[in-house]
Amino acid sequence: MSELTEKAIRDSLPDAVIETTNVFGILNIKIAAASLVGVCEMLHSQGFDYLADVTAIDWQDRIEVVYQLTALERNEKLALRVDLDRQKPEVDSVTSIWKGANFQEREVFDLMGVIFTGHPDLRRILTPEDWEGYPLRKDYVIPD
Amino acid sequence: MSSRIRTELVEINMGPQHPSTHGVLRLAVTLDGEVVVQCDPDVGYLHRGIEKLAEMRTWVQFIPITDRLDYLASMLGNAGYIYAVEKLGAIEVPERAEYIRIIMMELQRVASHLVFFGSMALDLGATTPFLYSFREREDVLDLFEMVCGARLTYNYFRPGGVSRDLPAGFYSKTKAYIAKQRDKLSEYDDLFTNNQIFIARTRNVGIISAQDAINYSLSGPTLRGSGVAYDVRRADPYSVYDKLDWQVVTYPTGDSLSRFLVRVMEIRQSLNIVEQALDAIPEGELKCKTPLRLKLPAGEVYHHIESARGDLGVYLVSDGGEKPYRLKWRAPSFINLGALGTMVKGWKVADIVATLGSLDVVLGEVDR
Numbered sequence: 001m002s003e004l005t006e007k008a009i010r011d012s013l014p015d016a017v018i019e020t021t022n023v024f025g026i027l028n029i030k031i032a033a034a035s036l037v038g039v040c041e042m043l044h045s046q047g048f049d050y051l052a053d054v055t056a057i058d059w060q061d062r063i064e065v066v067y068q069l070t071a072l073e074r075n076e077k078l079a080l081r082v083d084l085d086r087q088k089p090e091v092d093s094v095t096s097i098w099k100g101a102n103f104q105e106r107e108v109f110d111l112m113g114v115i116f117t118g119h120p121d122l123r124r125i126l127t128p129e130d131w132e133g134y135p136l137r138k139d140y141v142i143p144d
Numbered sequence: 145m146s147s148r149i150r151t152e153l154v155e156i157n158m159g160p161q162h163p164s165t166h167g168v169l170r171l172a173v174t175l176d177g178e179v180v181v182q183c184d185p186d187v188g189y190l191h192r193g194i195e196k197l198a199e200m201r202t203w204v205q206f207i208p209i210t211d212r213l214d215y216l217a218s219m220l221g222n223a224g225y226i227y228a229v230e231k232l233g234a235i236e237v238p239e240r241a242e243y244i245r246i247i248m249m250e251l252q253r254v255a256s257h258l259v260f261f262g263s264m265a266l267d268l269g270a271t272t273p274f275l276y277s278f279r280e281r282e283d284v285l286d287l288f289e290m291v292c293g294a295r296l297t298y299n300y301f302r303p304g305g306v307s308r309d310l311p312a313g314f315y316s317k318t319k320a321y322i323a324k325q326r327d328k329l330s331e332y333d334d335l336f337t338n339n340q341i342f343i344a345r346t347r348n349v350g351i352i353s354a355q356d357a358i359n360y361s362l363s364g365p366t367l368r369g370s371g372v373a374y375d376v377r378r379a380d381p382y383s384v385y386d387k388l389d390w391q392v393v394t395y396p397t398g399d400s401l402s403r404f405l406v407r408v409m410e411i412r413q414s415l416n417i418v419e420q421a422l423d424a425i426p427e428g429e430l431k432c433k434t435p436l437r438l439k440l441p442a443g444e445v446y447h448h449i450e451s452a453r454g455d456l457g458v459y460l461v462s463d464g465g466e467k468p469y470r471l472k473w474r475a476p477s478f479i480n481l482g483a484l485g486t487m488v489k490g491w492k493v494a495d496i497v498a499t500l501g502s503l504d505v506v507l508g509e510v511d512r
Contacts, residue, residue, distance in 0.1 A: 026446065125188060127188060
C-alpha cells in the first residue's frame with residue numbers, strides 16, 4: 001500500500017519528495033516545505049483523513065516538523081517530514097485540511113517556535129502568554 | 145422611550161476553579177443570553193514541561209513521570225511509554241509479563257471509566273452515582289496496591305516486563321471483583337444510565353459527526369461515540385489483545401449520551417478481557433534482563449496504544465545514549481479538548497458542562 005502512496009505523491013508532485021525512509025514499518029517521506037499543503041491535500045483526497053500527531057525536533061542545525069497521518073479506512077500509516085531553517089522556522093499550516101491541527105500546531109509553535117503561516121489563531125497554548133523563548137529548543141536556558 | 149431592550153454579548157470565565165472543569169481548565173465563553181456563541185479552552189495551568197524533563201533523565205528514570213500525566217490511568221501511561229521503548233530497543237517481553245500487563249491495563253481502564261461515570265453524574269447534579277462508582281474503584285485500587293504497593297502512581301512497567309509478580313490471592317480477589325462489578329453495573333444502569341433526567345440532559349447534546357470527529361483528530365471513546373470503530377487495540381494490536389475475545393464498542397449518534405454509553409459498555413468489555421487473561425496466564429519469566437543504565441540505539445519510533453482517553457502516542461528520538469534526545473507525548477485529552485468549542489457552539493451554558501463531562505479530559509495529561 002505504501003508504495004502506491006509514494007508513487008501517487010511522486011506522480012502528482014514530482015519535485016516535492018526529497019527522500020523516503022522506513023521507520024519500523026511506517027513510510028516516512030521528507031518533502032520540501034513549500035509543497036507541504038499540496039502534498040497534504042493530495043493525501044487527504046487519497047484517504048489520509050486522520051492527522052494523528054504533529055511534532056518537531058530540534059536538530060540544532062535545523063528544525064524538523066513531523067506529521068503522523070493515518071488512513072483510517074484501510075489503517076495505512078504515513079509520516080511527512082519537513083526541514084526548516086532554524087533561524088526562521090516557517091511552514092504553511094495544515095489547519096485548512098485537518099482541523100485537529102489547530103491545537104497541535106499551537107503546541108509546536110509554543111514549545112519549539114515554529115511559525116505556521118495561515119493558522120487561524122497562532123498563540124501560545126501551554127506556557128503563559130508572556131513566556132519568553134521556546135522551551136524544547138536545545139539551546140533553551142531554563143530560568144531559575 | 146424605546147420599547148426594545150438593549151442586549152449585548154457577555155464574556156465569562158468558566159474555571160480555572162470550577163467544579164465541573166475537572167481540574168484547572170479555563171473556558172473563555174462568549175454568551176448571547178444563555179446561548180454559547182464561542183467557547184475557547186485555555187489550558188496549560190498544570191504544564192510541567194515533561195517533554196523537556198525527559199531529555200534530562202535516563203530512559204528508566206522517566207517511567208515514574210508517565211504515572212503523573214493521565215493520573216487516573218497511570219498504568220496506561222506506563223504502558224504507552226514502555227511499549228515505545230521496547231520497540232526502539234527491540235526488547236523481548238516474556239509472555240507471562242504480557243498477560244500481567246493486559247490485566248493491569250484493562251483493570252485501569254475500568255477504574256478510569258468508573259471515575260468518568262461518577263464525575264459525569266456529579267456534573268449533572270446527581271451525587272449518589274459518584275459514591276457508588278468510587279466505592280467499586282476502591283476495589284481496583286486495592287488490587288493494584290497488592291501488586292505494586294501504590295494506589296495511584298504505580299511505576300509498575302519495566303522495559304522487558306513488569307517490576308514484580310502477582311501476589312498470592314490476586315487471582316481469587318480479582319475474580320471476585322469482576323463478578324461484583326458486573327452486578328453493580330446493572331445497579332448503576334437502574335440508578336443512573338436509564339434515568340430520564342440524565343438522558344434529557346445528554347441526548348442530542350454536543351453532537352459531533354463522524355466526519356468532523358475524524359477531522360478534529362478525536363480518539364478513544366469520544367471518537368467511537370460518533371460511530372467510528374477505531375480502537376488502537378484492534379487496529380494495531382499490541383500485548384495479547386489479538387489472542388482474546390472482545391468487542392470494539394461504538395454508538396452512532398455523536399452526542400454526549402453516546403460517549404457516555406461507549407464508556408459504560410467498555411467497562412464490561414474490559415472485565416471480559418481481564419477474566420480471559422486471568423485464566424490464560426502462563427507460567428514463566430516476569431522480565432527479560434535489561435541493564436538499569438539502558439541505552440537505546442540511535443533512531444526514532446512512533447508507537448501508540450489505546451489509553452482510557454484515546455490514542456496515546458509516544459514519539460521517541462534516541463541519539464544512542466542513556467537519555468531521550470526528544471520525547472513527544474501525544475495526549476488524547478489535549479486533542480479531544482480541541483473540538484469542544486465546535487461541539488458546544490449554539491448550545492446553552494448548562495450543555496457545556498454535559499459536553500465537557502462527556503469528553504472525559506484529565507488536565508494532567510492535557511497540560512503535561
